[in-house]
Amino acid sequence: MSTPKQIKLGFVLFGAGPGYDDWRHPDAVVDASTNIEHYRRQARVAEAGKFDFLFVADSVFITERSSPHYLNRFEPLTILSALAGATSRIGLVGTLTSSYTEPYNVARQFASLDLISGGRAGWNVVTSWLSGTAANFGKAEHPQHETRYRLAAEHLHVVQGLWDSYEDDAFPRDKQRGVFLDPGKQHQLNHKGEFFSVRGPLNISRSPQGQPVIFQAGASEEGRNFAARHAEALFVEAGTLEATIAYAEDIRRRATAFGRAPDSYGLFPGLRTVVAPTEEEARRKYKEAQSLVRIEEALKQLGVPFDGYDFSQHPLDEAFPELPASAYASNRSVSERIAGFARDNKLTLRETALRSASPREEFVGSPVQVADAIQRWFESGAIAGFNYVESLPRQLDAFVELVIPILQERGLYKRDYTATTLRGHLDFAVPENRYTLARRTGAAA
Amino acid sequence: MSTPKQIKLGFVLFGAGPGYDDWRHPDAVVDASTNIEHYRRQARVAEAGKFDFLFVADSVFITERSSPHYLNRFEPLTILSALAGATSRIGLVGTLTSSYTEPYNVARQFASLDLISGGRAGWNVVTSWLSGTAANFGKAEHPQHETRYRLAAEHLHVVQGLWDSYEDDAFPRDKQRGVFLDPGKQHQLNHKGEFFSVRGPLNISRSPQGQPVIFQAGASEEGRNFAARHAEALFVEAGTLEATIAYAEDIRRRATAFGRAPDSYGLFPGLRTVVAPTEEEARRKYKEAQSLVRIEEALKQLGVPFDGYDFSQHPLDEAFPELPASAYASNRSVSERIAGFARDNKLTLRETALRSASPREEFVGSPVQVADAIQRWFESGAIAGFNYVESLPRQLDAFVELVIPILQERGLYKRDYTATTLRGHLDFAVPENRYTLARRTGAAA
Structure with a gap:
């Protein structure tokens, strides 16, 4: 994997926090996961901090034992579309399962978010691990792990095919000649596979970034192969830096075997900080939060x-x-x-x-201590950046105020956006439309 | 059907217009159907005009012969979520097919839009008439008309059931006692029917309007029965006032047989105006537009x-x-x-x-002439209002500027919003959660 010159950052919209008792913190917004104002504020703080993307996790099965955040929350495509208007640069990455959705509908909603936001959309492909999910979708059985990944690969193949339904110059929209569409640049996909048959074309054109960016978090054997083959941004929860480096090497080996260039993907471990102006204050805040668990x-x-x-x-x-x-x-x-x-x-x-239930102690401390830890991870060369999760109320604000300036000072983080699309922020190339490419090179699409 | 005291108005987001050549008008925004700024502007004008809702039509099958507007456009849930933030009062009604979607996903996305917007969502239930649609969803055959409506009724039944997954007081969110959820107020649907099996619960709570408002446009025998039984706002394209009155009587007869109260639903014919300060100018604009067809x-x-x-x-x-x-x-x-x-x-x-391809001449003329025609239709007692479609660029602006003040002057139209939810705008009651109702009355949910 190539190491970008500067750290990339995502921010996870996670209600009052990922921990089951995070909502009990005295400063926590208790209804955060269904509070649009809370998310609008976070999105603006993240954008002020020049974060590259917002990220929304998801699941489609709950019980009364589920996390407070999972019990009651916005659906990813709708909340990200709402936040598109509250922001202008930050990427918008949503999770959607491939196991219980129609590729045509998924392709369309992400393409629509992508156009609405001027090219800022990303899709985090998940296969849904909770076996109870099947019961919400009329299925007798949740598909087996290996089947889910085979299905996900075909689903993604269809979605990406549909995203190329129109070449970039398919719409002359010439009022004088009366030509709205160039029908030679509208393409049927005509996919027939093991799980899906989809004719196309999709009824929406490509955005300035060509196609939404593909995110994935593969940890199992099938998951790692899927990620190494298809994902552009890879979430990783390997735990320690050493494990993350090992994971990155494993992914590089697999990705190379799939013929992928090292600059076509990057790893994003999770990051939870407890940062305060002094180490003492940070440790006190950390202990306070622990006492609520x-x-x-x-x-x-x-x-x-x-x-x-x-x-x-x-x-x-x-x-x-x-x-x-x-x-x-x-x-x-x-x-x-x-x-x-x-x-x-x-x-x-x-x-x-x-x-x-706790953040890693490595990221608890003064602004310089936290910046040092981030730099140490980044300079390992294993990662492209981090996906930031708030471990305490307003930690995002503290991080943007206290840590980001140090990283900027050290040349490790951008002082302002240099691109307008998510693909631009992440230094990924715009994929040429497959039919345009085929015409240009004489190959089959 | 009861006639409300004042006219209700919806506005259809229809790109450069519903006509195949509307985009050729010299003033038309040619990429309107994928232009977020165009729609933001229209939404704000409609809200300044105190419209009750924005409406987005839909289909999920196109060919190269499809309408320019249909060839390339935003998906309803994403564009409405984006517009939720650009507006504060106006309702947000999206079309989604019941024939090619999962009830769990549909329930969730509309509930999410409903919470994001503070209770302004509506679902226009359609069954997709274009037989080619099947090919985009891996089906060998498009379901027959009668089957589609049976499926739609069951789909809607599941969606509305899922919308009641949480009673309104299901979340105490009591930090001191550590009680986030009252598990007795979270409910599984456990639906098992002809087309769907869905366990529930949905992972999102109800909005201030209880449930999104149900819209439908039933014209056939099955469609009319569906609308009369399930719809709250009914779109009607009967053509003439006489045919609209006959349709309204037919619906009233059917709705009464289904046990529905007359104040629980209302009819909305389409409305396309060509209005200008003088009749002469309006007729000239109308002819100009005709010449482009x-x-x-x-x-x-x-x-x-x-x-x-x-x-x-x-x-x-x-x-x-x-x-x-x-x-x-x-x-x-x-x-x-x-x-x-x-x-x-x-x-x-x-x-x-x-x-x-043309608007009705009845609604072409001076502001007073158009207001008279609207008043004539409204005072027939057959309709609750209109669903407005632009027939020329900036006709919405002209209508808001020239016709709305006359209707306000005549007491036929509100001077300002009196409610914050779509249900409130349309004078529909908030449906009590079925489980709360059952507990209160001792009946089965």
Whole structure:
């Protein structure tokens, strides 16, 4: 992977926070995940901080045990479209499952967001790991892991095909000659595959960035192959810098085998900071937040990547328990990583749960300490930047105010936007329309 | 149907216009249907004119013969979400097909738009009449007319059920007690029907208007029954005032049989004006616009409700032709109305095509003449208001500037908004959550 000269940053719109008890913080906006004003404010702060994109996670199955943020929240395409008008430069990346959607509808909604925003859209492709999801979509069974990735690859292939339905000069819109469309530059996809048959054309043209940017977070074997083959921005939750470097090398090996150039993709680990003007204050804030975490909520949160497994049936202060195979089946890579870490470090169930609910201590401290940690990660050469998640209310504001200027001072971060599209921010080339390319080169589209 | 005291108005976001040659007008914004600034401006003018809602039509199948507006345009949920932030009071009504979507996704996107906009969303339920649509969604055959309506009824039933997943007080969000959700007020739908099985709950709560408003345009036998049973705002394209009155009586008879109260729904015929400070100027503008219409484009436009039938194979100046049964199969009510009108009035094919491409002359004239015609229609008691479509560039502006003040002066139109939700604008009651109602009354939900 090539290392860009400067750090790229995404910001995750995550309601009052990803932790099950984050909403209990005295300063937390309790209805943040359905509060448009809260998100508008965050979007503007992130844009003032020259972030490259906003990111909205998603899932389409909940129970009463789900995270407060997941119980009640905006749908990604609608909230991002709403925020398109509140911002002018920042990218808009939404998560949508390939397992329970129609490629024609997905292609269209992202293309529409892309045009509305002047070329700022990205699609984070997920396959939905929670097995209960099937019941919301009339399916007897949730597709198996391997099937979901095969389906995702075909789904994405169709969506990207539909995004090229019109060549960039398909619409002369010549009033005098009365020519609106050049029909030779409108293309049917005529896809017939294992899961989908889609004729096309899509009823919307390309944006200034050509196509929305593809995001993905592949951790399993199939997931890594999917990411290395198809994704442009890769989310990674490997935990430590060492694990992230190993993940990056693994992805580079796979991507090279798929014939991809190193400058065509980049890695984004998550980043949660607790930063304050002094280290002492940061540590105090961190401890305060920790004190709000209830073990029973942390256990629920721990259960999520284990397909909602109920950990409360096990003793808290004994070793991380043996689990049935079903608990590892749907999100094998993340669940096995957590269980492996707990066993390797002889953590109790309580310690494992509390650790999963907290930011890494490496990013807790003074502005210079946090900037140093970020620089250390970035200069490893493994990553393109970070996807920032607030671990405390207004940490985004503190980060923009205290840390960004240091990174700018060090030449590690842009002082202003130099592009207008997400693809431009991330230094990815605009993909030429496949039919234009075919005509130009004489090859088949 | 009860007649509200004042006229309600919707405005259709229709790019450069519904006519195939509308984009050729010298003042037309040629890329209007993918121009966010154009739509933002129109939305603001409509809101300045105290319109009750913006409306976005839709279809999910095009060919190179489709209307310029349909060839390339924003998707309804994304453009309406973007416009939510550019406006503060006006309703936001989007069209989405029930034939090629998942109820869980549809429920969620409209509920999200509804929360983002503070209770201003509406769903126009359509079943997609173009038989080619099936090919974009991997279906061997487009479902038959009757099947589509049965499916639509079940789809809507599921969506409305999901919209009640949370009772209005389901989220105590009590930081001190640590209670975010009251799990007794989160409900699974557990729907199992002919077409859909959906467990629920939906992952989003209700808006201030309870549920999005249901719009529909039923013209056929099944369509009228669907509209009379389920729709709150009914679009009608009966053509003349007399036919509109007859349609309204038919709907009232059916709605009463379904046990509905007359104040729970209202009719909205389309309205296209050509208004100018003087009658002479309006007539001149009308003629200018007429002169831009090319007969070959008008024939394509005529073909739309005939499932894309190619009328160019018939002589222009002979009687409206006999058509194969397939041309009438998918949108029987509209296609038969047009053919019947042509035969009854002994119109040639050319006359039929040009007539379909033009506004009604009744609404061409001076501000007082147009206001008189609107008043005449409204005082028939058959309608709640109109769904306004621009027939010329900036006709919305002219209408707001010249006609609205006359209607206000006559007490027929509000001087300002009195509500903040779409349901409030349309005088429809907020539907009580079904589970709250059941608990209150002791009945089953």
